[in-house]
Amino acid sequence: MRMSALLAPTLREQPAEAESDSHRLMLRAGLIRKVSAGIYTYMPLAFRVIRKISEIVRQEMDRAGAQELQLPIVQPAELWLATGRWQEYGPEMFRLRDRHGREFCLGPTHEEIITALVKAEVRSYRQLPLMLYQIQNKYRDEIRPRFGVIRGREFIMKDLYSFDRDEAGLEISYQKMHEAYVRAFRRCGLQTRAVEADPGAIGGDVTHEFMVLSPIGEAQVVYCRRCDYAANVERAPVAPPPHAAGSEKPVPPAERVATPAVRTIDELTAFLGVAAERVLKTLIYLVDGQPVAVVVRGDHRLNEVKLGRLFGTSRIEAAPPELIERRTGAPAGYVGPVGLEGMEVVADPWAMAVADAVTGANAADAHLIHVVPGRDFRPTRVADVRVAEPGDACPRCGGTLETSAGIEVGQIFKLHTKYSEALGATFLDEDGKEKPVVMGCYGIGITRTMAAVIEQHHDERGIIWPVTVAPYHAIVVAVNSRDAGQAQAAERIYRELAERGVEVLLDDRDERPGVKFNDADLMGFPYRITVGSRLAASGEVEARRRRDGQDVPVGVDGAAALVEQWLREDLAALEP
């Protein structure tokens, strides 16, 4: 392909709308153009990347034994009504009516439609296990589309669904997909963490999100620097505190002190001159509508997901101020566990380990000091209900946890029989019994993966594509296209590269060398061959890898072979 004919308009200015490195670079390199909020045109270079990522994902899904099909984007409401998700999805689902007034949605996901298919077509255990997938546009009417294609309203996703006879089969399918995801992301040159996440309302054991650690991510991840443990912050268990050595001196009896208009932890630590680690926060929640007091250390954060899991519910909300005052006798900010009655009191183990604590006094403008957990109050439950923090111990290896934001590029999830039971997708098992199929679902954001690759692979000059997903492998640049010798040599190397199977662009534009070099760096092709003044002097050209930027002089004859060799090496390095 010749650059003069390629539609890849670059921008010299920083686009004002760009909210992240990948967003900025995709606009600047002519990869995407916005059509509406969260809705983009994928320009020719981006579409080549999308096809390459899709093909890698396709190969790994096929390798795991899955079959590709294509389900409708426009889906009738009836199936969604049957599972209750027509209501549940709320305004995130795009909805429309056809000319006869029938309701449809634009598929945000395809559990309903594929379960209905399997219900109709699978009758016997002999047809299981089955893994079906598609690569297709998906739709979510995000309230706040962000970061270009990372959080779009129209985006390309691979979604796969597994169907098994039983939980043991699901576990096998799940592990196959876990392995396929590790391989697929690795082949795309993307470093991901398989992050344990909470399965939420569906229940069951762990689920995994494949995260790219990045400051622009919208999920919070804790991970271990020593082992490969990683978890969504909502999920990560906190190891119990180290056993305190017996304290030297006895703690005096609890004592009430006046703390007028002192409500926050910051105000309290300043007012009393104590560290936040010695303060116990007492928060009142409504759990399934019942008030529950939760005690955590002043420097810790309550984890609502853990609290919900403790009580086996997702109906968790902060109690309103008037209820707090009515049930504790104190306004919010002055509540404490001592003498608190008529409700469950849940304390975090780290709160219980504070030897000499400060708490609210259950009265306005007063706190208690010298509170000893266990002596002055006894919670109804002690349980891990706090958010893991940097410095906490890794629950797997005891190493030190770090936290980071993360971009979720994939998720694997056990659905068990949620959808098969709701829609009646059963099969006749070998024992003659009718059973619901056991399902899993597995997503990869294709367009989001493209952006995440750029987040991980760029410098101040532009994108640095991993060879496996680069739109073209190489670009040949004649410094002066009007110099016949340079133009001829560039043309020859271009042809030789193409013959060797290297995907190559020829920058044949009548532009200044700086413009050509800048565009090549911005677009991020892995290899550049520069045909310049060295040609006339020594018959040589310069080859460089984008990632190191070092020019290697090479004869015109040998340039294509050198680049082909680099390509083979770099491709091999990304094999799983």
Add this chain to the structure above:
Amino acid sequence: MRMSALLAPTLREQPAEAESDSHRLMLRAGLIRKVSAGIYTYMPLAFRVIRKISEIVRQEMDRAGAQELQLPIVQPAELWLATGRWQEYGPEMFRLRDRHGREFCLGPTHEEIITALVKAEVRSYRQLPLMLYQIQNKYRDEIRPRFGVIRGREFIMKDLYSFDRDEAGLEISYQKMHEAYVRAFRRCGLQTRAVEADPGAIGGDVTHEFMVLSPIGEAQVVYCRRCDYAANVERAPVAPPPHAAGSEKPVPPAERVATPAVRTIDELTAFLGVAAERVLKTLIYLVDGQPVAVVVRGDHRLNEVKLGRLFGTSRIEAAPPELIERRTGAPAGYVGPVGLEGMEVVADPWAMAVADAVTGANAADAHLIHVVPGRDFRPTRVADVRVAEPGDACPRCGGTLETSAGIEVGQIFKLHTKYSEALGATFLDEDGKEKPVVMGCYGIGITRTMAAVIEQHHDERGIIWPVTVAPYHAIVVAVNSRDAGQAQAAERIYRELAERGVEVLLDDRDERPGVKFNDADLMGFPYRITVGSRLAASGEVEARRRRDGQDVPVGVDGAAALVEQWLREDLAALEP
């Protein structure tokens, strides 16, 4: 792939809903399943066909110099309002609102959005010509979806748009696409006719529809058996009648005869005992609101598209009865050209050639006989305004025309500057002048092509895929899977075929041989290797081509090589 794992559920019964051979076979062979009217799931076998057709089309578009991209499916209303098509499209366009109440449609086509892109990104003649395309779901809310995927509401289409500096450039792009379409359909094994069609309101010269002649087609085509001329019936010109030899005897003067309650041509020919070829029909139309009388021979049909083109308008409608009576003095059925005044009278050349004609008398219950065109009436215009009929002469070679219904699988169309002017997509030409880009658009129905291939390639047993688009090339069937020798030989041939690059299925199901053979024929794989009782007797298996059904005995050792050789031959035969 093993049949036991493939999701390809076949139906033994004829599906009641099927309206055409391809629809019936796609349902029976497990290629598609209906989700809603005109909305289908493409099952794994169909999706492989779709990918193969798409790849052939992609290669031909790339070969013609085009670039692939992807435009949004969900498109904002604003662009469509700018060209007036938001209203024009009517109920065929799916429309929706996002959570903020903004209006969008599901793209039925992409002229607006791509013209806006080119407007933003193309500024100079140096960036032209440009050809951009995508392969993507399209949406039309058909009032009557039919024939499975042939007329669906969600379907896959390749749409390409060309952008040129001038009409000469457009002509080149148009010819490139014409050639690419001929090659692409040929490679898919599809016999098409490039049919001249009317460009309609946009004007300009001819446009081409690529038609598969088929009784279920919804377009009417005339074509020549001798040359490759073909045209949409609306478009096909009719050669003038052969010059009549001077008639022997003079025609008597025109004479009024009573024809009470005789209104139709059939009634008239019966009542007067004359052939329809001697009757002149006179029809009153409103052309741009003005009454026009149109005279055609009694056995011919008026072509409204030709009439519109004659007057340069698309506002053509039959005049209401009261207007006919008021302006001619006679009820419809008794109108004639003799003495008709106060309006244009258009006569077809074949009407003018009738030597001794019968016409209406412009009075109730009366006709004129012995009317001589030119003697008894003089039309204001003589022009080809009738529909071409079987037996008419080919306008290109003089051969004999036939007519047929046709399935439109592709269309190439000159848009000229319709959209670039409406949306302001201009470029700075070499002469320093700002000019609108000159556009063409070019569509191929991918899913419709799949169905059309089946319409052309099937027999009473099932589909007969051309090798280039077959979901798998070959299937290996062990007659008795429980026979260890047969199972081993089948497995070995299956592996050898796969190693040779033949896409192969192994029917490893524990089914009766008849079921396996029927499924293989129904699904239409080009080659079948049957491992049966001959194996034990002589060490041989049987290979057959689906299209001829002749078994060829071949040793186990040679089976894979034979099928590979057939595959190479058959692939070569479909090279353009």
